[in-house]
Amino acid sequence: MSFRMLNESFVCWNCGKEILPHPEGSARNHCPFCLYSKHVDDNSPGDRLSTCYGMMIPVWIDHKKNKGDMILHACQKCGKEILNKVAPDDDFLGFIRQRNKHMWDAF
DSSP states (O other), X not given: OOOOOXXXXXXXXXXXXXXXXXXXXXXXXXXXXXXXXXXXXXXXXTOOOOSOOOEEEEEEEEEETTTEEEEEEEETTXXXXXXXXXXXXXXXXHHHHHHHHHHHHTO
């Protein structure tokens, strides 16, 4: 698996906002507002070889010792799951609040 650095702008397929390149020059692969992504990579980050193009919904959070906070994305079309690093400008706190609200609403 080889990482290919792509820091490009795009329009989010979920919320419709225009997403600018990552402010620190890192690769951006999800919307910093709604945290959705698009299933474009197949075997390695940045390869853009997937033919699925399904919406990747943020479903969970994780923390990795060497990478920090991570977002688990699941493809709504094929089911593939991918962990992605949280970017400094992501609305990560909003995602956590939303997850907690859904958990409390279930009671």
